[in-house]
Amino acid sequence: MNLDRAKFGLILLCLEVLIVLLFTIFVGYDLQADGSHEKHHVNPSQGGLRPQANTIVKYDSMYQDVHVMIFVGFGFLMTFLKRYGYSAVGLTMLLSAVAIQWGILCRGIFHHDDHGMINIEITSLINADFAAGAVLISLGGILGVSSPFQLTVMVLIEVFLYSLNEYIGAEIFKAIDVGGSMFIHAFGAYFGLALSRMMKPTKDINSTNEAATKTSDLFAMIGTIFLWIYWPSFNGALASGDDQHRAVINTLLSLSASLLMTFVWSGILSHENKLDMVHIQNATLAGGVAVGAPFLKSKLGLHDTCGVHNLHGMPGVIGGIAGTIMAAMANEQVYGNSLYQQYPARAPVQNSSEFSEIVNEFADVEPGEGRTAASQAIYQLATLGVTLAIAIVGGSLTGLILRAPVFDNVPLDQHFDDVYFWECPEDEEKTKLMEANKNKGLDNRTFDFELGADSDTKNVASQAL
Amino acid sequence: MNLDRAKFGLILLCLEVLIVLLFTIFVGYDLQADGSHEKHHVNPSQGGLRPQANTIVKYDSMYQDVHVMIFVGFGFLMTFLKRYGYSAVGLTMLLSAVAIQWGILCRGIFHHDDHGMINIEITSLINADFAAGAVLISLGGILGVSSPFQLTVMVLIEVFLYSLNEYIGAEIFKAIDVGGSMFIHAFGAYFGLALSRMMKPTKDINSTNEAATKTSDLFAMIGTIFLWIYWPSFNGALASGDDQHRAVINTLLSLSASLLMTFVWSGILSHENKLDMVHIQNATLAGGVAVGAPFLKSKLGLHDTCGVHNLHGMPGVIGGIAGTIMAAMANEQVYGNSLYQQYPARAPVQNSSEFSEIVNEFADVEPGEGRTAASQAIYQLATLGVTLAIAIVGGSLTGLILRAPVFDNVPLDQHFDDVYFWECPEDEEKTKLMEANKNKGLDNRTFDFELGADSDTKNVASQAL
Amino acid sequence: MNLDRAKFGLILLCLEVLIVLLFTIFVGYDLQADGSHEKHHVNPSQGGLRPQANTIVKYDSMYQDVHVMIFVGFGFLMTFLKRYGYSAVGLTMLLSAVAIQWGILCRGIFHHDDHGMINIEITSLINADFAAGAVLISLGGILGVSSPFQLTVMVLIEVFLYSLNEYIGAEIFKAIDVGGSMFIHAFGAYFGLALSRMMKPTKDINSTNEAATKTSDLFAMIGTIFLWIYWPSFNGALASGDDQHRAVINTLLSLSASLLMTFVWSGILSHENKLDMVHIQNATLAGGVAVGAPFLKSKLGLHDTCGVHNLHGMPGVIGGIAGTIMAAMANEQVYGNSLYQQYPARAPVQNSSEFSEIVNEFADVEPGEGRTAASQAIYQLATLGVTLAIAIVGGSLTGLILRAPVFDNVPLDQHFDDVYFWECPEDEEKTKLMEANKNKGLDNRTFDFELGADSDTKNVASQAL
Incomplete structure (x- = not known):
């Protein structure tokens, strides 16, 4: 009996018991899913809900697309390491399952009803998948060098900070972050990289296991392609109407152009001008320039297994800056009433004459804070700054904590190797032979x-x- | 020329001719798909159908999710055997294609219009996929030890009994079985296990081929993860409104908790406390305790290749019992008008004063049988009993029939081996060498x-x- | 530095710059995606658009299904070659990304507004995926023997001719081609085969690399099965109401019968009467008879790597002929008002007494050309003829052009081998050893x-x- 492993099993058990307990106390169904709610007890003609108007109809299709991205997309993207396939898909499943449950609770700290209850419905599940996305991006930075126990602790801390950061940015600063450039990509990447730097400040990781075979690369392409395919749903899942329509179109066109540019750079810059599958796996998704990863490792002593700095970090920051510029330029001529749907804080304050004017012209406008384009842009930039600060400080502290031996460091010779935590089919045969x-x-x-x-x-x- | 193989080809040909003949005689389009129906000939203002209100809009997205589960999910889940990958995906496709066509006909025996015609629409296809699901669960019990001919005969018998059982349970007993715990999982598992026991009553199967490689396990994870992802659609596909909403939420949360518990048990109980990929493949889906399979084999002489007893049998029975308890506790306070949507037999009988009262309070209630919670619970339990009886007796008899040499037994040395029925790329090279x-x-x-x-x-x- | 590779990189770069330029000048959002359009500025009660009525809601789910078919379906279907997996998925991604962007522009030549602007929305993306589908079918004919530069040039020419042919058939001849039997399958297949014949008129390709392993075949089955699963969405994506409903049902039933027949023929006709995975990969999708490919190669000197003649060419022609027969037999008794939705040219001309009669009986009928069933059938047949002519002449000319050395011919000893264009993990190790x-x-x-x-x-x- 391996006591470390048994210990981790028992701690997971305690965690699940705690989660079930917290759900029992604090979580209930939202009106849309709650058959006992009075709205389901009265005739539609008297304000009751009609089954066919349930929000599940609107969101379910894109929710399932996002769900494929999290589990198949991220899971298989990380199978490119030749001896780490079990861990890649297994850890993706474990950490996502924790992040989904824990994410509903953490988000509930900041979004609950007057009785302190968390009312969940289908968008709660989409948001929980987004939290899992941030966690998996961080995992990409330290894939192969961390134990399941360390990673589980990372999830618990990171998902709380993720929820806090999203609350500050989206609710307090009222910043807009379509597709989660800042909240998911930049946050997840820099949290993971800061953690990576703290966990291995001096050691030079250079394992022969940190390589791919053709088979492992093809498994990774399953993940890459599913991420590529469903990205329009990821970016459009929580939008509506023409906003959602544009999110889908713009994402598809950006991805197509990125993919082409990846072949351009990979063909021009790589060894013997041949295409490099790692570039395709990463850069097709990010549109980022796929030449930074070796730089990070050699110059900053920073380990980044999956190149998350290029795939998520840089593109996330660029997305945040682009969002600032867009906010500074957005006006009613270009966006129409979408302006106040996209930037609700820009709607005039209630009871103002400007507000009356706009309500006359457009339908469905809620009163806002009367922000100018410039002030909205400043809030966008502040959100990017807060995101990077929380990610880097939080990730560094988490990295410090995880150095404690109690969290089971992976021995150097078992880096990037499934044998550390998995029963491998070949191992038994090997021992016999x-x-x-x-x-x-x-x-x-x-x-x-x-x-x-x-x-x-x-x-x-x-x-x- | 191998006569056995040619014989099987000819029999499949006859089967398809028979199916086409029966479809020509007995199957037509339902109103929703039938452009020649008078409802499509009149103005919407006079009761005609509007194209955008067609039921295909409501069901198609979840139908395609279920379809992925049947073909990708079950197909790849069974590729974990190192030399049986062609058979796993090939047999899944063949048996599902038979089950879908045959299932529409068998269900039609019990659900047809006054002229004896089977009117198909999109929910017919979902129900046909459910029948294929039951068949693939049974296949999991005898994967690798049965010939395609034996399995095709199994499908023809099993799908008929499946349809009969579902008719008794859902239509006569008016039992509720969200997600098919009883009709699909328990039925499929115990039919397959009974058949397995009858087909191999004395022989001890112990093939070195009954093992995985890392590559075959990763292919199996493709199946596992797609089953995991789309399970909410499987359980919610035929529901509506807040019922559907809850089915999706509850399934996702159960699966997430199950997944975590699998890592708990796999880590605590397995060899050297390392994680076992087989446990992840099975238990993440079932929430069942993944320790029963070796017990079955050693104690009862029962072979169960994919561990369907743990993955579908036990959880199915548990689901049936839980459904009984839920039915006993269900009342109007908790469910509102959903009560009579979920348990239609509990609605008061037509023309009763209770019925008038309820119609006044709620919309859309159909008259029922005026059942109490207790009588509904008894019917639920009876349905579980009938399901197990038909599955075990039917499976045993089918197993007896399939022992006849005419159905082509697989020789013991070709168990779990694609070479029995497939041209394998390496084989030709091997022969030459x-x-x-x-x-x-x-x-x-x-x-x-x-x-x-x-x-x-x-x-x-x-x-x- | 390899100058040929760098040259291709630079040409791709110029192509993407050109595409971005053309998009900037000629492409805008359609009303449905354009927040600045006046329809989004007025109250729904005064004719403005409601967000929840946006067409993205209707189309997105099936669009994503089609998208999976193009990238996962075609991409992995072509991984069956044992040393060409990187190229199969990589080329699928590259060529599809070019075809999607270029396809929007080419289609815009024939479908633009009065100001010459191309207004894109979600069905533009579906049509772009269809163009990519035709390209990937052509790729199947010459997979492994063409360079990325040759294939990129092929895409540019083919997508233009594809758009031209679709304009002639669908807009001028007003032919109906549900599922793209003619426009996508027959066009793509015969364009590719004509090109294949011209590029290699005398050489006998007979490479040991043109073979599968079990692992490569299982990767190919991922593609096969996703194509199989989502075909109903492919055929129904652009239809509505009962037409869409029938497209889904009919496609599913045809595929199920095809799949069964594949096992029949594969079992009866193949070597030792064993099943052949190549037959399953191809014929399950086409319903075609999977015995023609060797004939093509030996008799006509025509190379067809993926058997696209059987999988797309013959079934496409059969579909075109069947469509002609169906058009000749279609009448109001069978189709009701669907008749004029399916064959808009059959609606009577405006202001005629027949038109008034039909508008009285049915809703939503647009005036047409008053075609008879016979004249509609003739137009269908003419469309098939034009499709084959453009495909064969266009493909041949393209093949002639691509023989120019400037487009980088693949040396004979690097046919069907990733090493021609990819950095392969094993290669470096190999060199060292x-x-x-x-x-x-x-x-x-x-x-x-x-x-x-x-x-x-x-x-x-x-x-x-």
């Missing part, structure tokens, strides 16, 4: 259990030795 | 064509010999 | 880096040598 060899006086040379590994290399290797 | 070796006086040692197999093990093995 | 061997006086025998390759064959092979 090594013993058989020992009995026969043979030595046990390279045992390398890679994904779909091609063994000719190794055959020749043994000839060569 | 074996002959080349023979000509040179070399013996032909281990030929083991596994999925993405790692050959170092075998290199060392040959050194060790 | 070959040098190590040379230093030790060993020769470098078979290096064969296949996907998930099984090496026992090769071990025995080296014993046998």
